[in-house]
Amino acid sequence: MxxxxxxxxxxxxxxxxxxxxxxxxxxxxxxxxxSIHCKKIQVIENELCFQLxxxxxxxxxLKKFYTKEFFKKGIRSSNGVLQDRYIIKTKIVLFGKxxxxxxxxTDRSQMKNPILxxxxxxxxxxxxxVSQKNLSYEQKQLS
Numbered sequence: 001m002x003x004x005x006x007x008x009x010x011x012x013x014x015x016x017x018x019x020x021x022x023x024x025x026x027x028x029x030x031x032x033x034x035s036i037h038c039k040k041i042q043v044i045e046n047e048l049c050f051q052l053x054x055x056x057x058x059x060x061x062l063k064k065f066y067t068k069e070f071f072k073k074g075i076r077s078s079n080g081v082l083q084d085r086y087i088i089k090t091k092i093v094l095f096g097k098x099x100x101x102x103x104x105x106t107d108r109s110q111m112k113n114p115i116l117x118x119x120x121x122x123x124x125x126x127x128x129x130v131s132q133k134n135l136s137y138e139q140k141q142l143s
Contacts, residue, residue, distance in 0.1 A: 002124065004124070004125060004126055004127045005094075005095050005125065005126050005127070005135075005136075006126070006127045006128075006129050006132065006135060007027055007094070007122070007126040007127070007128055007129070007132075007135055007136065008027065008128075008129055008130070008131075008132030008133040008134060008135050009026070009027055009128070009129075009130045009131075009132070009133055010024065010025065010026050010027065010113065010133045010134065011025050011027065011094070011117075011133065011134050011135060011136045011137055012024060012025070012134055012136070012137035012140075013025045013092055013093065013094060013115060013117075013136065013137075014092070014093040015036075015090055015091065015092055015093075015115075016091055016093060016098070017090045017091050018052060018054075018065065018090055019054060019063070020052065020054060021055075022137065023114055023115050024112075024113040024114060024115065025113055025114075025115035025116065025117050026111075026112070026113040026115070026116050026117070027117050027122070027126075027128055028116050028117065028118055029118075029119055029122065029128055030078075031078075031116055031117075031118035031119065032118050032119050032120055033073075033075060033087070033102055033103070033104050033118050033120055034092075034101055034102065034103050034104070034115070034116060034117045034118045034120065034121050035075075035085075035103055035104040035105070035106050035108065035115070035116045035118070036052070036103045036104075036105060036106075036108075036114065036115050036116075037052070037053065037106070037107065037108035037109060037111070037114035037115070038050045038051055038052050038053075038105045038106070038107070039051045039052075039053075039062060039107065039109075040062075041086055041105050043086075046068060047066050047067065047068050048066065048067050048068070048070040048086055048088070048105075049064060049065070049066050050064075050065055050086075050105050051063065051064050051065070052065060053114065067088055069088065069089065070086050070087060070088050071086070071087050072084055072085065072086055072087070073085060073087050073104070075104050075106075083106070085104040085105060085106055086104070086105045087102050087103065087104050087105070088102070088103055088105065089101065089102050089103075090103060092117075092121070094126075094136045095135075095136045095139055096139065096140065096143065099121060099125070101120065101121045102120065103115075
């Protein structure tokens with residue numbers, strides 16, 4: 001049987017392919033797909049273009065990203081509304097290990113955390129302890 005890591009209700013995660021470090025993420029067992037906050041999502045000549053808020057020298061800037069590897073999927077939002085969202089695959093680092101996972105792109109500017117980690121990533125890898133937080137980040141700080 002595979003040993004599962006315990007993750008808290010929130011953590012700070014790295015998305016190395018996107019140049020994002022220590023981004024606040026909410027662990028959400030009610031969500032199937034993980035999601036990431038972004039702006040200006042559009043398809044230009046078969047390429048997905050989107051902007052992510054990234055910290056550069058203590059300032060948050062919007063950085064443009066392009067990918068040809070994406071698809072569209074119906075995602076039910078927290079208020080129950082079905083939305084068509086673009087999905088990308090990228091690496092996330094938790095507890096020093098990298099996982100390739102899917103993220104839906106959406107405007108999470110009204111949410112406390114720019115990243116939401118859903119069951120598709122968590123399943124068979126993590127146990128969620130809602131009394132804990134930042135367990136992966138704390139381990140990273142000790143390394």
